[in-house]
Amino acid sequence: MDSQFFLGQLPAELLLIWHIHRVPVILSAVSLVAIVRFAMYLHGRRGKISVSPTPRSPTEKAVVELKSEWLPENTLLDPLAINKDSHPEEATSAIVSTVKAKKGPKKVKGKKLPNKLAKATSTFNHKTDKIQPLIFFQSLAGTSERYTSQTAKAIGSWISSLVDCDDSAPILEPQVHDVSYIEYDDYFVSAPKTEPNTRHFYLILIPTYNIDTVLSTFLQNLQETHNDFRIDTAPLAELLGYSVFGFGDKEGWPTEEEGFCSQAKEVDKWMARLTGRKRAWPLGMGDVTGDVEARLGEWIHGIQEALVDIAQGRGLGEGVPGSGNPAESGDEDNDILGDSDVEKFQTRRIKAKMSARLDDVEDLGSVVNISTSTPDVPIPIDFTTYKPKPTPNPVQAPKEMVPITSPTYNALTKQGYTIIGSHSGVKICRWTKSALRGRGSCYKYSFYGIQSHLCMEATPSLSCSNKCVFCWRHGTNPVGTTWRWITDSPDVIFTGITAAHYQKIRMLKGVPGVRAERFAEAMCIRHCALSLVGEPIFYPHINDLITILHSHHISTFLVCNAQHPAQLAALVPVTQLYVSIDASNKASLRAIDRPLHRDFWERFCACLDILRVRRFEQRTVFRLTLVKGFNMADEVKGYADLIQRALPGFVEVKGVTYCGTSAAGSVGLTMQNVPFYSEVSEFVAALVEELVSRDLGYGIAAEHAHSCCVLLADESRFKRQGRWATRIDFERFFELYEGRVRGTRMEDGEVVGWRPEDYVGEETPDWALWGNGGFDPRDVRVWRKGKGPKKEKEMEM
Numbered sequence: 001m002d003s004q005f006f007l008g009q010l011p012a013e014l015l016l017i018w019h020i021h022r023v024p025v026i027l028s029a030v031s032l033v034a035i036v037r038f039a040m041y042l043h044g045r046r047g048k049i050s051v052s053p054t055p056r057s058p059t060e061k062a063v064v065e066l067k068s069e070w071l072p073e074n075t076l077l078d079p080l081a082i083n084k085d086s087h088p089e090e091a092t093s094a095i096v097s098t099v100k101a102k103k104g105p106k107k108v109k110g111k112k113l114p115n116k117l118a119k120a121t122s123t124f125n126h127k128t129d130k131i132q133p134l135i136f137f138q139s140l141a142g143t144s145e146r147y148t149s150q151t152a153k154a155i156g157s158w159i160s161s162l163v164d165c166d167d168s169a170p171i172l173e174p175q176v177h178d179v180s181y182i183e184y185d186d187y188f189v190s191a192p193k194t195e196p197n198t199r200h201f202y203l204i205l206i207p208t209y210n211i212d213t214v215l216s217t218f219l220q221n222l223q224e225t226h227n228d229f230r231i232d233t234a235p236l237a238e239l240l241g242y243s244v245f246g247f248g249d250k251e252g253w254p255t256e257e258e259g260f261c262s263q264a265k266e267v268d269k270w271m272a273r274l275t276g277r278k279r280a281w282p283l284g285m286g287d288v289t290g291d292v293e294a295r296l297g298e299w300i301h302g303i304q305e306a307l308v309d310i311a312q313g314r315g316l317g318e319g320v321p322g323s324g325n326p327a328e329s330g331d332e333d334n335d336i337l338g339d340s341d342v343e344k345f346q347t348r349r350i351k352a353k354m355s356a357r358l359d360d361v362e363d364l365g366s367v368v369n370i371s372t373s374t375p376d377v378p379i380p381i382d383f384t385t386y387k388p389k390p391t392p393n394p395v396q397a398p399k400e401m402v403p404i405t406s407p408t409y410n411a412l413t414k415q416g417y418t419i420i421g422s423h424s425g426v427k428i429c430r431w432t433k434s435a436l437r438g439r440g441s442c443y444k445y446s447f448y449g450i451q452s453h454l455c456m457e458a459t460p461s462l463s464c465s466n467k468c469v470f471c472w473r474h475g476t477n478p479v480g481t482t483w484r485w486i487t488d489s490p491d492v493i494f495t496g497i498t499a500a501h502y503q504k505i506r507m508l509k510g511v512p513g514v515r516a517e518r519f520a521e522a523m524c525i526r527h528c529a530l531s532l533v534g535e536p537i538f539y540p541h542i543n544d545l546i547t548i549l550h551s552h553h554i555s556t557f558l559v560c561n562a563q564h565p566a567q568l569a570a571l572v573p574v575t576q577l578y579v580s581i582d583a584s585n586k587a588s589l590r591a592i593d594r595p596l597h598r599d600f601w602e603r604f605c606a607c608l609d610i611l612r613v614r615r616f617e618q619r620t621v622f623r624l625t626l627v628k629g630f631n632m633a634d635e636v637k638g639y640a641d642l643i644q645r646a647l648p649g650f651v652e653v654k655g656v657t658y659c660g661t662s663a664a665g666s667v668g669l670t671m672q673n674v675p676f677y678s679e680v681s682e683f684v685a686a687l688v689e690e691l692v693s694r695d696l697g698y699g700i701a702a703e704h705a706h707s708c709c710v711l712l713a714d715e716s717r718f719k720r721q722g723r724w725a726t727r728i729d730f731e732r733f734f735e736l737y738e739g740r741v742r743g744t745r746m747e748d749g750e751v752v753g754w755r756p757e758d759y760v761g762e763e764t765p766d767w768a769l770w771g772n773g774g775f776d777p778r779d780v781r782v783w784r785k786g787k788g789p790k791k792e793k794e795m796e797m
């Protein structure tokens, strides 16, 4: 009965207790929830990089297992930070310290070498001689005459404004001559007689008329002088240099093929022969109905630069064909400097100068590191003091990767590379030369809008952990699985590669056909392809180097070989991130890449997983290099598996380029392994079919048949209103990078960075779309000997 009574009272009792204590209970519960939420927030919060918020995935938190043995020996990465959670944000937080340089190796920077001037290329003595500029013109209706007198005025007042530098030759007031009134023999059969110690520099400004005029007579005279067997081959070789500017009319003669400035081009050609190729500045051409003032201004600026070079004893530069070596004359017609000719010429110079290699390096403008093997020279390297692996032999110090005295150095420089410090390299690619001459850019222009003459190709690590069968550097490449070399600092590398690149561009100024406006543009690098040879992310300070490039508004494409997952995870965002996919399965990858790492396949797969996660913060690309007989047959499904795993924004499929060395032969690679373009196209079609059958929305976006390259892209990301938009808005990339505009990458309702979609540029141009070939119609297509449209379509690599 008692218990029945108690049970009956219980609800009322509980209610009473609740009423008495409800306020403190509710308050405690609310506080507890707040504390838990706050703790979760603190735990989940991630560091932001100083420049702009670190981009991160809005949807995926994939964990990529990074094994401790994958961490580089001399790492700047914090293994705990990476292994705790290899999501890119975590990995990037390990980078932050390197960007801010709070952590990481101590750098001891050596002194830069003094800027020693290149040697003069003629007998002109800049300490005792004088320069006399002579300006020649012809004009029928007065336009050329008017611009000539403006030019003379501009150059004249520039000369009088020059404060004589102690060491420079004086430049005299220019003299102007109308070609119609001079004694032709006085100036164009031999160099004019003058006071001793005075040498001449010719400027020729002429219009073009497609009818018979005095201009025709001038041209005929130049030609006859050249062909006269009684006269020296190069009777005007005495001149210090020359340059021509043409006036034409694009309304009547819109392109060079249709005769725009054709007579100026002729004069330029004959003068090259008569002077033994002393073209001091590229032929300038101005449209009198349009851009003439701008083009003439650029040309005058170039002339001033050339005059200063001569006055200070540097002559016309390093003397590639067309800029100063009479021995090279005679084939101006063929012109045409095969793409490797400049390299060949450089090679000859390098051979001749091997004994004076130190001077060579100094010629680069004082910015290049000198090997420790060179005595009495300040060593501008960074003695990076990372922790070396415990070794039984404690006296073993890090060595130079490519010492200046090594056969590797010799071999690489012969191939046209300039070695910066002891482990970085830079080279001008054939497309840069081609673009300078208006003959087309590489596929990166068709696909992404990168003009080749604004692009520098470089690497901070010539060493690599693979020995790919198609590598351009067979027998010359340093290899290794760990970074064990003396390390140059990123600022020294940046200064070195840019100075060497500019020097190489300058060497092209006298090459026939170089367009003055493109030459001027090329003196401001806008893009860096970190891909040349070797493995760029092998370099321990790669993040700092990228940061420096970006701070100069140089966008970055970085290609890695999928063998260094720890470094890849820690990489700061680049403009476009590539992974080379040289095979679709383990056996094939072993055969083609010949990797040094035993766990190469695990490393490869980890890199794909990292790429998958990072696809939200930067444009990611698979680069497939197809080698017939190695990685094409029956591999379509395998490649589709890899694409499905990493979901890159783009897939570039390219036929291998045959490097033609004996080393390539020794690994069984011949021309038979180079696929025809039609075979590459078939492969691409099959790959897309396979991807679509798996509901992966990839399509064929663009092609560059000229280099046997096809682009697939993710339709959901890089198609706008049914039209491909594969190009990059570089300006917007830097705005995002510098935090001047907000990206659209959200997390927890907060903007955390940008997405690749935030810097998508213009639509892919029609001519670049699949089926249209990919060659910009504004450029001039030049077929190599023995090739024609048909062969080229099939075979061009």
Ligand SMILES: Cc1cc2nc3c(=O)[nH]c(=O)nc-3n(C[C@H](O)[C@H](O)[C@H](O)COP(=O)(O)O)c2cc1C
Pocket: 138, 139, 140, 141, 142, 143, 144, 145, 207, 208, 209, 210, 211, 247, 248, 249, 250, 252, 253, 259, 260, 261, 262, 288
């Ligand atoms: C009859 C005639 C033919 C011409 N032929 C060409 C030509 O073949 N290519 C070209 O670029 N401009 C051509 N032009 C345009 C002239 O080169 C241009 O007007 C130039 O400025 C004339 O210079 P001048 O008046 O100083 O002599 C031609 C002009 C005329 C009147």
Ligand code: SF4
Pocket: 429, 430, 431, 432, 442, 443, 444, 450, 451, 452, 453, 455, 456, 457, 529
């Ligand atoms: S993108 Fe590559 S191929 Fe094109 S110009 Fe630059 S380095 Fe050369």
